[in-house]
Amino acid sequence: MKQLTKEDINQEVFDLYDDYAHSKITRKEFLEKLSLYAVGAITLPALLSFISPNYTDFIVVNENDPRLNSGYISYDSPKGGGTIKGLLSMPKDAKAKLPGIIVVHENRGLNPYIEDVGRRAAIEGFISLAPDALTPLGGYPGNDDDGRAMQSKRNQQEMLEDFIAAFEYLKKHPNCNGKIGVVGFCFGGWISNMMAVKLPELKAAVPYYGRQAAAEDAKNIKSPLLLHYADLDKRVNEGWPAYEKVLKENNVAYEAHFYPNVNHGFHNNTTPRFDKAAADLSWERTIEFFNTYLKN
Missing domain, CATH: 3.40.50.1820 (Alpha/Beta hydrolase fold, catalytic domain)
Known part of the structure; x- marks a missing residue:
């Protein structure tokens, strides 16, 4: 499966996520609208995973940093x-x-x-x-x-x-x-x-x-x-x-x-x-x- 990049995503998706993140729409509405952008090789689960935060791989200063x-x-x-x-x-x-x-x-x-x-x-x-x-x-x-x-x-x-x-x-x-x-x-x-x-x-x-x-x-x-x-x-x-x-x-x-x-x-x-x-x-x-x- 193709790995998504920002270039694959319409600006409308980011705007939609912003509306959801700031409680302007419900999660149900968010998923319904997000599904409209799941076309071709871009599935809804892949799209949802891509725009969700990843706290595992992107920590800059580890919690056990010796400094x-x-x-x-x-x-x-x-x-x-x-x-x-x-x-x-x-x-x-x-x-x-x-x-x-x-x-x-x-x-x-x-x-x-x-x-x-x-x-x-x-x-x-x-x-x-x-x-x-x-x-x-x-x-x-x-x-x-x-x-x-x-x-x-x-x-x-x-x-x-x-x-x-x-x-x-x-x-x-x-x-x-x-x-x-x-x-x-x-x-x-x-x-x-x-x-x-x-x-x-x-x-x-x-x-x-x-x-x-x-x-x-x-x-x-x-x-x-x-x-x-x-x-x-x-x-x-x-x-x-x-x-x-x-x-x-x-x-x-x-x-x-x-x-x-x-x-x-x-x-x-x-x-x-x-x-x-x-x-x-x-x-x-x-x-x-x-x-x-x-x-x-």
């Missing part, structure tokens, strides 16, 4: 979900206290990709904390479909409080110097924008293809922003002009990058929406941004 101390912790989130589990990672050879990064997951809980991103941040000389907002419901269930369904049952404002509590936990950690930023993806991009709204002491925020804060909230942002957008992501991008207007009017320091011909989720290397060139460049910019605002 890191990485393990699960729990912290209190009094206004959010009670007690929240998170993956805390830091370099083993650190000689001094480190700046911190909160890593915020997509709309499906703390899956292996986001844990990997947390470890990638630690490799770069930070102490990272990647919380699981699904903790009150039992935690990430082991697959993204169930994770999305679980996360839809939680209140978004309560989850925001969970990540604000993660900031407070990391700020007080004995290995953290108190300078903290946030990076988040999709839902986590919105959380990153909102943490910048809610936390004037946040030193840097990096939302990846995240929904923007409302104008009445955005005017309160004090921390510098580095915003990554996918050129083909019309759903999220439509909110950018109004957001940029407020940022400019309130003298918020920001950089915004639109990566050409890539889809929402382009940083996630476990799915075919991944674009290596855009992912690598955006991550280089992210680390440079954190180095500038957290290490100086």
Whole structure:
């Protein structure tokens, strides 16, 4: 059987997956519509397998990487979900206290990709904390479909409080110097924008293809922003002009990058929406941004 590549797949399939991943259509509707693109040698099971995440073969920094101390912790989130589990990672050879990064997951809980991103941040000389907002419901269930369904049952404002509590936990950690930023993806991009709204002491925020804060909230942002957008992501991008207007009017320091011909989720290397060139460049910019605002 022919191995599928991105070139075999219509853009409409990626758009359809985006609708499903963001709960705009049900799984039944998704499969019915997806079946229309299963033609010739491309079967529905093959198509579904291709566009689904592969967490087995694409981990960048292994959970047992000898350069890191990485393990699960729990912290209190009094206004959010009670007690929240998170993956805390830091370099083993650190000689001094480190700046911190909160890593915020997509709309499906703390899956292996986001844990990997947390470890990638630690490799770069930070102490990272990647919380699981699904903790009150039992935690990430082991697959993204169930994770999305679980996360839809939680209140978004309560989850925001969970990540604000993660900031407070990391700020007080004995290995953290108190300078903290946030990076988040999709839902986590919105959380990153909102943490910048809610936390004037946040030193840097990096939302990846995240929904923007409302104008009445955005005017309160004090921390510098580095915003990554996918050129083909019309759903999220439509909110950018109004957001940029407020940022400019309130003298918020920001950089915004639109990566050409890539889809929402382009940083996630476990799915075919991944674009290596855009992912690598955006991550280089992210680390440079954190180095500038957290290490100086």
